[in-house]
Amino acid sequence: MNRPELILPILTFLPAIGAIALLVLRSDDFKFIRGMALVVATAEFLFSLLLIPRVPIGSSGYTLYLNVPWITSPPIHFHMGVDGLSIFLVILTTLLTPVSILASWNSIQHRVKEFFIALLMLEVGVVGVFFSLDLFLFFLFWEIMLIPMALLIGIWGHERRIYAAVKFVLYTMAGSILMLVGILWLYNATGSFDLVEIQQALQKGDFVLPAQTEMLLFLAFFVAFAIKVPLFPLHTWLPDAHVEAPTAGSVILAGVLLKMGTYGMMRFCLPLFPLASRKAAPYVAVLAVIGIIYGALVAMVQPNLKKLVAYSSVSHLGFVVLGIFSFNAIALQGAVYQMLAHGITTGALFLLVGMLYDRRHTFEIKQYGGLATPMPRLSAFFLFVALASLGLPLLNGFVGEYLILLGTYIVHWQWAAWASTGVILSACYLLWSYQRVFFGEITVEKNKTLPDASERERFILAIMSIVILWMGIGSAFLTRRTATATDTIRKSMQRQQWPEEAIVPVAPPAAHTPAIAAGTGSIITVERSGNR
Amino acid sequence: MPELIWCGFGVLLMLLQSLTKNRPALTTVAFIGAAAGTAASIFGTRYPGPGFLGLIQQDPFSFFFHLLLGSVAALVILGSEPYLTRERLEGAEFFALILFATAGMGVLASAQELLTAFIGLEMSSIASYVLAGYRRDTLKSSESSLKYFLLGSFATAFFLYGIALVYGASGSTILTNMGQIDDAQMPLMKLGLALILIGLGFKVAIAPFQIWTPDVYEGAPTPVTALFAAGPKAAAFALLLRIFATVPAATHYWFWAFWILAVLTMFAGNLGALVQSNLKRLLAYSSIAHAGYILVAFAAVTGMTSSDTATIFSGVPAYAAVLFYLLSYALVKVGAFTIVSQLGGKDEKYITLEDYAGLSQRHPIAAAALSLFLLSLLGLPVTAGFFGKFYIFKAAVNSNLIWLAVLMAVNSIIGAYYYLKVIVAMYMREPAEDFASTAPIAFPATVNMVLAVTAIGTVYFGLFPNQVLRLLLEKTLIGGLK
DSSP, rough: OOOOOGHHHHHHHHHHHHHHHHHHHSSSOOOHHHHHHHHHHHHHHHHHHHHHHHHHHHHHHOOOOEEEETTTTTTEEEEEEEEHHHHHHHHHHHHHHHHHHHHTTTTOOOSSHHHHHHHHHHHHHHHHHHBBOBHHHHHHHHHTTTHHHHHHHHHSSSSSSHHHHHHHHHHHHHHHHHHHHHHHHHHHSOOOOOOHHHHHHHHSSSOOOOOOHHHHHHHHHHHHHHHHHOGGGTTTHHHHHHHHHHHHHHIIIIIIIIHHHHHHHIIIHHHHHHHHHHHHHHHHHHHHHHHHHHHHHHTTTTTHHHHHHHHHHHHHHHHHHHHHHOOOOHHHHHHHHHHHHHHHHHHHHHHHHHHHHEEEEEEEGGOOOOOTTTHHHHHHHHHHHHHTTTTTTSSHHHHHHHHHHOOOOOOOHHHHHHHHHHHHHHHHHHHHHHHHHSSSSOGGGGGOOOOOHHHHHHHHHHHHHHHHHHHHHHHOOOOHHHHHHHHHHHHHHHOOSOOOGOOOOOOOGGGGGHHHHHHSSGGGSSOEEEEE | HHHHHHHHHHHHHHHHHOOOHHHHHHHHHHHHHHHHHHHHHHHHHHOOEEEEETEEESSSHHHHHHHHHHHHHHHHHHHHHHHHHHHHHSHHHHHHHHHHHHHHHHHHHBOOOOOHHHHHHHHHHHHHHHHHHOSSOOOOHHHHHHHHHHHHHHHHHHHHHHHHHHHHSSSSGGGGGGOOOOGGGGHHHHHHHHHHHHHHHHHOTTTTSHHHHHHHHHHHHHHHHHHHHHHHHHHHHHHHHHHHOOOOOOOOOGHHHHHHHHHHHHHHHHHHHHHBBBBHHHHHHHHHHHOOOHHHHHHHHHHHHHHHHHGGGOOSSSSHHHHHHHHHHHHHHHHHHHHHHHHHHGGGGOOOOGTTTTTHHHOOOHHHHHHHHHHHHHHTTTTTHHHHHHHHHHHHHHHOOHHHHHHHHHHHHHHHHHHHHHHHHHHHSSOOHHHEEEEEOOHHHHHHHHHHHHHHHHHHHHHHHHHHHHHHHHHHHHOOOO
C-alpha cells in the first residue's frame, strides 16, 4: 500500500460501511445478518493486525498518522494517529467485537438487524476515539459511541434496562459536556484543537497555563474520564449498566469502553496538565485505592453473579488509575498492560456469565451450585479465566497488577500496600463465587441437565483462553511496543519552565532491578528512573 | 423584494379560493409563492444596500433570514397539506396567512428602521394570532389564539413604547443614526431599549416572558406550531441582533442583562420540559430552552466589546454562531413538528409520550427521523444542532464567560434527559395495545419530502458546517453589522 496512513480511516469506518450494508439489505434472514456482521468484524480484526508492523519497537511518537483539514473555522482537522499506547487498545476492540457477535449468535432473537448495526456502530466510535489526535474529533467519537451503547442496553437488556440506559447516558454526558467546555477553553488559550500542536507548545513553554486554570482544565477532562473508568464515587452507573446489558454489551462495555477513560487520562490529562496532575495525584490515588478495596468488598457480598464481575471491574480499574497517577515508568507500563488484560479477562468472565444466563435465565448465585458435574468444560474455562483475573502468575492478570504495584511501591509504598489487599480480596471473591456456583451439591433440580458448552461457545472461550495465556507468557511482545509510548508520556510531563515546588524527589531503590528482570524480561528496556 | 412576492401570492390565494376548491392546486400555488419569494431574495443579493429611503436594508444578513424564513414557510406549507385534509380545514386562507406572516417576518429581519420593524412585527403577529386559532371548533385552539393575542398585544405595546423612548432620546428611528447620543439622554435610551428587548423577548420566549409558549404551542394546529417555533423566533432574533450589534448604546451595557436572561430562560425551559408528557408541550419548553442558549451567544456578543483581546482567537464570531444555530434549530423544529402533526391523528389525539411507545416498530422511518431531530436538539455530533451548540459554547468561552458556558452545559444535561425520554419511549418500550393491532400508516409524499429535506439538512450541516459558516462569516461581517 502506498499510503499506509489510510489504514486509520478505513479501520475506523469499515464497520460503519458494514452497518449501512446491513441496514439496506434484507432484514428477515437472521443467519445472513449474523454472518455478514461476523465477516465485517473479522475482516476488521485482521485488518487491524496490519497496524502491528507499522509501530516498530522503540519508535516514539505517532508512527502512522493522517492529518486532513476538515473544518476551516475553527481549524478542526481530521487528525488520526497510532502509537504504542493506542495500537493494542484498537486491536482489543477489533478482537472483542467479533467475539461478542459470536456470543450473541443465539441469545438475540428480536430486532436482530438493529442489534448488529448498533454493535458495529459502537466499534466505529471506539476505534475513532483511540485514533483521534484532534481534541474535537476525539470528542465527536466519544459522543457518537454513546448512542449505540445506550440502545444496546435499552433495547436488548434485562428488566431494568431503560433505567440503566438512561443513567448510563446521563452520567457520561454530564462528564463529556464539561469536557467540551474544557476543550474549548483550551482552544481559546492555545488557538488549536490539535493535541500534538498543543502538547508541543506547552512543552516548549510557548505559553504557560496559570496554575489555577490548569487545575480547572484538568478537572474538566479528568471528571469526564473518571466517570467512564469509573473511579470510586462516580461508579454507580456501572453495575446497573452491566447487569442490565446483554452479554455482548457487557463485553464491549467492560472490555473497551472503560478503557477509554484510562486512555484519556494517559493521553490528555498527564501530558497536557502535568502540574495539575501532580497536585491531584494524592487525591486521585486515594480514590483509586478506595475503589480497589471497596469494589472488591462489594463484589464479595454480591448475590448476583454479573454484578460481582461488574464490581470486580471497579476494583481492577482502580489499579489502572493508581498506576497512571504514580507517574512511574513501570507503573505506567503496568497500567497499559492491565487495561488490555482486564479487557480480555473481564470480557471472558462476562461471556461465561452470559452463557450461564442463556441456560438458566438468572444471575443469582443461589440458583446455581454444583454445575461442574453437568458442565465440566464450561467450569474448566471459568476457573481458568477466574484465575487469570485474580492474578495468577503466567496468566495475563498477574503481569499488569505486578507492574503497577511494583511501580507504585517505588514512589509511595503506602499506596501499594493498601492496593495489594485488593489482590488478596480478588482471590477471595472470585474463588468463593466459583466454589458456590460450580462445586457442592446441585440444589436446584433444573441444573442437573444443563448442557455443557456448545461448539460455538467452546470456540469463543478457547480464543479468549489462548489470548490470556499468550499475554501471560509472551507479555514482552506487548510491553516492548508500549514501552516507548509510556515513556513519551512521562517525558511530556516535563516542562522547560518547571516550577521548583512541583518537583517531588523520590529516589528509586536500586534493589528492585533484578525482580523486574526476572519478572517480565523486557521491562528494563524502559529507563527506570522513577519519578522526577 | 421577497416580502412583496409573499404578500402577492397570499392575496392571489385568497382570490383563487373563490374560484376553486382544488386543494392540491392551492397548495402548489402557495408552495410556489413561498419558493418564489425565497428565490427573489437570492436575486436580490445583486442589489445590496438600503431600500425605501433607508427603511430596510438589503444585505447578506437579511438575505440569510429571507432564505431561512422562505424555506421554513415552503416546508410548513408542504407539510400541512395532509394535516388540513385530515382536519377538514380550509386550505387557501391558511396558506395565505402563512405567507402573510412570513412576509411580516421578512420585513422584521431586514428592517433598518424601528417603525418598519414594528409594522413587520404586527404583520406577522396578526397573521399568527389567526393561525393559532385556526381550528375554530376546538377549545384549546381558541384558547391558544386568545392567549397569544392578549399577551402579544401587550408585548407589541411595550415594543412601541420602546421605539417612542428611543426616538425621544436619539431623535431618529433609523438604527444607523443612533450612534451619537448625549449623556443626558442615555437613561431614556436605555429604558427604550429595555422596552424593545421586552417586546421582542416575548416573541422569542425569553424568561420571564415565556409563560404563553407551552399553551399556545399546544393549542395551535401542529403545522402552525412548526412555523411559530422556527419563523417568528428567527425573525425576532434577527432584529434583536441588528439592534444590539449596530446601536453603540445597546452593546456592552447589556451584557449582564443578557447573562441573567440567558440563565433564567435556559432553566425555565429545561426544568419545565422535564415534567412534560405531551410532546407538543415538551417541544415548546425545549424551544424556550433553546432561546436561552441563543441568549448565551448574545451575552457573548455584548461581552466581547468590553473585553479587549479575547476576540483574537475567535474563528467564529458570536453572531455567526447565532445565525448558524437558528438555521439548525429551524430545520429541526420544522421536521419534528411535522412528524408530530402526522402522528397526531384525527383531532391531534395521539401526542402524549405513551402514544409514542414502540414507534420504532410501527413506523421505523418516523422514529428514526424524530430521533435524529431530538439528538440534534440535544446537540449530539453529526447533527447540525451539535455545531450550533458548539459555536455558541465557543463564543461564550471566547468572551471568557466560562461560568455561563458551564451553566449551559448543565442545562444541556438536563435537556438530555427529556429528549432521551422520547427516544426511550420510541425504541425501548412496547407499543400500547390499541396501536399494536393497527397497521402502520404511511406518510403522504409531501410529508416525506419535508422530512427528507430537514433530515438531510440536519446531517449535512452536522458534517460540513464549513460552507454555510464561511458565507455567514464573510458576508455578515461586511454587511449591515459592525
